[in-house]
Amino acid sequence: MHFPKSPAVATDVLIFSVLEGKLCVLLIQIGSGPYKGKWALPGGLVEMKETLDEAALRILEEKAGVRGVYLEQLYTFGDVDRDVRGRSVSVAYFALVNGDHYNPRTTDYYAGIGWKDVRRLPAMAFDHKKVVEFGVKRLASKLAYSNxxxxxxxxxxxxxxxxxxxxxxxxxxxxxxxxxxxxxxxxxxxxxxxxxxxxxxxxxxxxxxxxxxxxxxxxx
Amino acid sequence: MHFPKSPAVATDVLIFSVLEGKLCVLLIQIGSGPYKGKWALPGGLVEMKETLDEAALRILEEKAGVRGVYLEQLYTFGDVDRDVRGRSVSVAYFALVNGDHYNPRTTDYYAGIGWKDVRRLPAMAFDHKKVVEFGVKRLASKLAYSNxxxxxxxxxxxxxxxxxxxxxxxxxxxxxxxxxxxxxxxxxxxxxxxxxxxxxxxxxxxxxxxxxxxxxxxxx
Incomplete structure (x- = not known):
């Protein structure tokens, strides 16, 4: 059976850390295309032979050089116009890390990578501002009932x-x-x-x- | 831009109710194909021009005759082998209803529809047993911190x-x-x-x- 045309499936990963007294998220700066210069979460399309969790871990390592973190699924975002390049839904994951332990690096494809204060986000690509804000809220509510x-x-x-x-x-x-x-x-x-x-x-x-x-x- | 081949996107809806002292979920019996005779959640593919929330509401109405409920996104399931017909990921939604108010009916395409005790599920199609079990756990944990x-x-x-x-x-x-x-x-x-x-x-x-x-x- 061949399924009819349906949105593409991507995953985006929110890595939070507290650095210099600020809650920060790891972002990548896009190097070309319609979102050139904007910042985005490390993310990409899910391949046919990997689970969502596997895709999130692979993409995080490929695009941000981060591995060995415990990722948790956050929410799936599916606004029709979330990516000007075409229709996709994104399964967002999140994790918290002690930022001192990580030295993020990205591929040549991107213009930069860095920890950004979630309360002073740069210009963001896709619906990633919304994704980050959702993640910050979830994080705050999880503080109340988890370790x-x-x-x-x-x-x-x-x-x-x-x-x-x-x-x-x-x-x-x-x-x-x-x-x-x-x-x-x-x-x-x-x-x-x-x-x-x-x-x-x-x-x-x-x-x-x-x-x-x-x-x-x-x-x- | 045309995205490379990626899993299809579906949505499945868990409607819970308490009937005769049992926690029940609304299931549909599949009428043909590899899952013939098995029971499944009302579900289907997300169309290119609707959001995930819109797809879940549409499918719930089309396949189970249920409308006017408040749906909440539960979790996205993406095991590689979750559907023998092809690779898909499913964004699951859930809701609770007072079952006395609903008279579920389904299309000719399905062999039946009914409320089933979540603790005595019939033979299920896809990964829907796992989805129901996940939903029951979430529901139990939400009882502790919500109305x-x-x-x-x-x-x-x-x-x-x-x-x-x-x-x-x-x-x-x-x-x-x-x-x-x-x-x-x-x-x-x-x-x-x-x-x-x-x-x-x-x-x-x-x-x-x-x-x-x-x-x-x-x-x-």
Whole structure:
């Protein structure tokens, strides 16, 4: 059987990181064609012999040099006019990484690659501004009921470090006492037994996540 | 530009209802072809000039005679071998309805249509068993943090009716006192001022949902 004409299937990957106190997303700058100069998520068409997950991982590695991250399917975008070159739907994936560990590089086909502040996005190609905004909302809501932040922090961190990551993603400040109380209640983190001393400040206890794989917990 | 060969795009719709104390899904029986006699979700290919949401609504009406429901995108399934007829990906949608209001009917092309207990599914076509199981899990997790159950109940109901719906979907019994306490705390429902008298039982207060559109609340 041959299926009738139907939209092409693409995948786009949102990689988030917190860098210099800002929630950032990894973008590629398009080098030619109708979107020349605009920025886009690493993405591409799904091949006939790979699953959606496999396509997302392949494209992320090919176009951004990023591998070994845990990707989660976000949403499928299918506006009729989302790509001026033709009708396609895009299955978006997302992941959080500790940006210090990654040195993104892209192919010659693209004009550039870089981490961009999600709150000050450059001119974007396709419907990718909408995709990024959707991803930021999902991320903020996942903070409230999962340990997803573990992917953004080093192995050991202070409770202030953790609160900062929450505040950067949520885009608002949190009450320190309530935050710490809730974090302890739900056993999100555990003490490592070590302390960090910075300048003249009182040394701060270091913590680690109780789980270093995706788990549901009620944090907020 | 003409995109290279890529999987076809379909959509499949999960309509859930609670009927006779069971969580049910609306299925269609296939009348011919390699899946003849098997049951499937109402579904079909996305056309070039419609969005994914539009396709899901159109297909649900064409194939199951159901309209006017609030559909939510669930997940996109893309296993390479999910359809023996050719490579396709399917964007699944889901909704909850009060089954008493619907009289499903299908086209001549199908051998039958009916509500099936999600815990005793008949032989299923494609990857639809997996899709239904995924939907049931999502539904159960949404019960915990949203008012999604409003779509399953009549306008007025008792707290026992509400608890039954939760128990049927979760597949486990809930503690009556804790459930009622939490429901009141999060203001999921409000008293209507009316009572229901059944047989020799003490009359029961009737309630309505505080919101009759999708809202996030921490219920469980």
């Amino acid at each position: 997803i932040a573990y992917a953004l922090l080093p192995r050991e961190f202070t409770l202030s470090d953790l609160q900062s990551v929450y505040e950067v993603i949520l885009g608002r400040t949190l009450d320190k006492r309530n935050f710490r109380k809730k974090i302890q209640e739900v056993k999100l983190v555990k003490e490592t037994g070590s302390m960090r001393r910075t300048g003249a400040n009182r040394p701060a206890k270091l913590y680690a996540f109780s789980q270093s794989r995706p788990t549901l917990v009620d944090v907020l | 999604i159950a409003y779509a399953l109940l009549p306008r007025e109901f008792t707290l026992s009716d509400l608890q039954s719906v939760y128990e049927v979907i979760l597949g486990r019994t809930l503690d009556k006192r804790n459930f009622r306490k939490k429901i009141q705390e999060v203001k999921l429902v409000k008293e209507t001022g009316s009572m229901r008298r059944t047989g020799a039982n003490r009359p029961a207060k009737l309630y309505a949902f505080s919101q009759s559109r999708p809202t996030l609340v921490d219920v469980l």
